[in-house]
Amino acid sequence: xxxxxxxxxxxxxxxxxxxxxxxxxxxxxxxxxxxxxxxxxxxxxxxxxxxxxxxxxxxxxxxxxxxxxxxxxxxxxxxxxxxxxxxxxxxxxxxxxxxxxxxxxxxxxxxxxxxxxxxxxxxx
Numbered sequence: 001x002x003x004x005x006x007x008x009x010x011x012x013x014x015x016x017x018x019x020x021x022x023x024x025x026x027x028x029x030x031x032x033x034x035x036x037x038x039x040x041x042x043x044x045x046x047x048x049x050x051x052x053x054x055x056x057x058x059x060x061x062x063x064x065x066x067x068x069x070x071x072x073x074x075x076x077x078x079x080x081x082x083x084x085x086x087x088x089x090x091x092x093x094x095x096x097x098x099x100x101x102x103x104x105x106x107x108x109x110x111x112x113x114x115x116x117x118x119x120x121x122x123x124x
Contacts, residue, residue, distance in 0.1 A: 006057050011040050014103050015061050018120040023101040024062065025117045026054050028109035034099040043108040051109035052079055055116060058105070059083060065121030070094045073113040080116050 006012040018024065025031075028051055033039045042049055067084045069077060070091040080086060089097070097117055098104060107114075 005061050008040070008042065011042070011058075011105060012061075014040065015058065018062065018102065020065075020120060020122050022120040023097070023117050024058065024120070025098045025101045025104045025115065026051060026058060027098075027104055027106055028111060028114040029106065030110075030112070031098070031104065031106065031115050032095065033104045033106065034095070034101070037099065037101050037104055039104050039106055041106045043106050046108055046110045048108040051076075051107045051111070051114040051116075052083070054105060054107050055080065055083055058118065062118060063121040063123050064118050066119040068094065068097065068117045068119075070113045070115060073115075076111045076114045080114075084116065084118070086116065 029043050064084060067086040068089050069080050069086040071088040072091050
């Protein structure tokens, strides 16, 4: 058993398998998952787990080259930006770009627009 980092086996496997340019989306409980994109559903109850907690865990293990979020995110957008520099796009564009993701990670977050797309980089 892993003793630190991401303990969810499916999410850990996905992060370990990301290649350069792959997109991983972390979303709130209401973000629609595009057809054909796998979903790792971590939601337990409304607010659990929080999107920012999942983001921090993923950032601890993923090399991020770029990130994007909805410009409509409001205060939660600033919280996301404090953890990772993001390009701002309209929410409809965010949803379109999510269609090319390797995975959508669904959290229990109940804050509207609390979503981020992370583009995988390389460590060398």
